[in-house]
Structure formats: structure tokens, C-alpha cells
Amino acid sequence: MKIGILAFSDPQFAKYAFVEEIAATIEAKGHVPVRLYTPQLAFIRTDGKLVITHNGEPLEKIDVIIARPNFLEDPSSHAYPAQLLEQAGYRIINSWPSYWYAKNKLEQHVTSLTNGLPMARWAIAKRTSEIMLAADKIGFPVVLKVSFGSFGRGVFYADSKEVLRPVADYLTSRNAMPIIVEEFLADADRKDIRVFVVDGKVIASMERTAPPGDIRTNTSNGGSGATYQLSDRERDLALKAAKEYQLEIGGIDLMYTKEGPVVVEVNANPGFEELQKTTNVSIAGAIVDYAIKVATK
Structure with missing residues (x-):
């Protein structure tokens, strides 16, 4: 084959x-x-x-x-x-359009809203004045994200108007795309949960912690992974997110809040090096096994 x-x-x-x-x-x-x-x-x-x-x-x-x-x-x-x-x-x-939905952070917010997937409070705006207004309504601190990017690139933290305004000015002056403003989830304690889904099943999961002096948990940026046992609620949310985005293979990132887990991001090209090391689960093996299953149908 x-x-x-x-x-x-x-x-x-x-x-x-x-x-x-x-x-x-x-x-x-x-x-x-x-x-x-x-x-x-x-x-x-x-x-x-x-x-x-x-x-x-x-x-x-x-x-x-x-x-x-x-x-x-x-x-x-x-x-x-x-x-x-x-x-x-x-x-x-x-295939298309699943990876288009997942790679487009703007579309992720629209799709999650349409399908009732819980997320942190968020806004989408193009001008500094609207970004400042959105941050006021969401409440500081906030996280700014550009529309496209991976590995934590294009993610910014602002804990005050004085920090936010120059960042917003810079992003809006160099990028014609809208900017995403999100609530900073202090309850999560700079941690998130990566859930790897293949064929509608959870293959492995881990908790990721941001390195000192950073809020980004991406292991490619120095974040660390640890084994993590999903709750039923977290598992169900990850599977629902993968289904709504039509991802046969996907990495679903969740964060903890006092109200329950929320979807942070959905990934169509999820890395798995750290996840394999942390869990001793062959993610590449699960991907290939699914491909063989699809090819032999």
C-alpha cells in the first residue's frame, strides 16, 4: 500500500x-x-x-x-x-475545508460560536480604537492574536491600556487582517491541555505549562508537557470540537476555568513529538493506522 x-x-x-x-x-x-x-x-x-x-x-x-x-x-x-x-x-x-477552518483563527471563533463550543470571552476588531474598546469590555489582562500563525507566534499579552495600545498600533499598521482579542484565563495558571484526536477517538492527552516569563504553552517555545487524565467533560468537548471542524486528525487545546473547560484552539497540523515522549503513545502509529483503515474501506 x-x-x-x-x-x-x-x-x-x-x-x-x-x-x-x-x-x-x-x-x-x-x-x-x-x-x-x-x-x-x-x-x-x-x-x-x-x-x-x-x-x-x-x-x-x-x-x-x-x-x-x-x-x-x-x-x-x-x-x-x-x-x-x-x-x-x-x-x-x-482535506479541504477542514484544514481551512482550523488554520484560520477568525473562522475558528465563528465556527465555535455557531456550534456552541465554549470559549473565553473574545472580540474581533481591525482598528486600535475598537481593540481598546473590546479590551475594556472583556477586562484586562487580555491576549491578542493575529489571524494566522502557529507555534505561539503572533500571540501577545497586555495587562493594561498602556501596554495594549502600542501593540495594537503595531499590529494594525502592519497587518490588514483583523486582530483577535481574548480574555486571559487566570484560572488556567498558564497551563492548557492538548488532546490528540484521531478518527473520533482520543489517542492521548497532556497538560502543557508555559515557561517562566511567558504565557504561551507551546512546547516548541519552551513549554513543558506532563501526563494528564481527561475528565469526561474535557473528553466530550475535545471530541465535539474535532467533529465540528471535520477533523479526522486534530489537536484540540483546552483550558480550565471555574465554569468548566473551554476551547482555546483547534489544530489541523498538530505536532506530537512532546506528546509521544510524555505519554509513550505512538501518535504517528495512530495516524498511520487510521490511514490504512481509510485506504482499505
Whole structure:
């Protein structure tokens, strides 16, 4: 069986797509990995046919493709590879539009509101004056986020108007996209919960703690992971979030509040290096096992 791994970058920038980790697991299970990189793909329509090439050669038959959308910018320009691959008959795991919803932080807030997923108090605004107004209504401290980004990049903390205003001025002057303002959840004590979901099931979870002097829990930025036993309420919320975002494979980030868990973020390209170390669960194995299951249906 041939199992593709689709990274949305050239190979030298695909570290956080975990292509090699997944490829090694595919080989260990007796199958053939096919590494795909979107810059090397070309889609050519002539004479009523769609021809797809990869690195200049016709794309071979692949039983199933695992999408690893490791881009940081606006996901709209990354829709076409999965769309056209599916048009050509390839089965994509975490296809369009699921990764578009998950990679777009603005859409995450809209989708969560539409589907009744609990979140911290939030606002979306484009001008400094509206950002300041939103922060007043939410209450300090607040967290600012840019519309697109991963690994904690584009996340800012402000505990007063004096701190917030220059940050808001900077973000709105350099970025035409709206800015997200969120309540800072002090109850969470600089911790969150990463839940890894595959095929509607929780595979593993861990508690992440931000490093000293930071609020960001991302382990790529120095955050640390520890084993964590989910409550039924947390498990149900993580599974509901994955379902609403149509994610076959997803990382759901939750935070604790006195009122119960809330969704912080949904990830279509969740990293798993620290999670595997912390829990001794083979996340890559779970991903590949699901791909095999899909391909043999």
C-alpha cells in the first residue's frame, strides 16, 4: 500500500509537518511512504483532463494521502492542492475545508460560536480604537492574536491600556487582517491541555505549562508537557470540537476555568513529538493506522 504525506512547503521547511516521522512509521508497518510537497505539484488541465505532476513526473497512484498543512499564512491560497487531488480521485485525510477552518483563527471563533463550543470571552476588531474598546469590555489582562500563525507566534499579552495600545498600533499598521482579542484565563495558571484526536477517538492527552516569563504553552517555545487524565467533560468537548471542524486528525487545546473547560484552539497540523515522549503513545502509529483503515474501506 502507498500512503502519501502531503506537506505544504518545500522539504527543507517541512520539519513541523513531521513527514519523516510519519514516513518511518509507514515503512515500519510494511507499507510505502510517498513524500509530497505542494510547491513541487503542478495541476494541468488540457483536453478535458486534469494531469498532476510532482517534481516534474506524473503523480503515481496513491491509496491515501495524509495532509499536514504546515503553512502559517492565509489558508485560502492553500486550498487548491487538496481540492484538485480529490477531484482526481485521491483520498485526503484532513482535506479541504477542514484544514481551512482550523488554520484560520477568525473562522475558528465563528465556527465555535455557531456550534456552541465554549470559549473565553473574545472580540474581533481591525482598528486600535475598537481593540481598546473590546479590551475594556472583556477586562484586562487580555491576549491578542493575529489571524494566522502557529507555534505561539503572533500571540501577545497586555495587562493594561498602556501596554495594549502600542501593540495594537503595531499590529494594525502592519497587518490588514483583523486582530483577535481574548480574555486571559487566570484560572488556567498558564497551563492548557492538548488532546490528540484521531478518527473520533482520543489517542492521548497532556497538560502543557508555559515557561517562566511567558504565557504561551507551546512546547516548541519552551513549554513543558506532563501526563494528564481527561475528565469526561474535557473528553466530550475535545471530541465535539474535532467533529465540528471535520477533523479526522486534530489537536484540540483546552483550558480550565471555574465554569468548566473551554476551547482555546483547534489544530489541523498538530505536532506530537512532546506528546509521544510524555505519554509513550505512538501518535504517528495512530495516524498511520487510521490511514490504512481509510485506504482499505
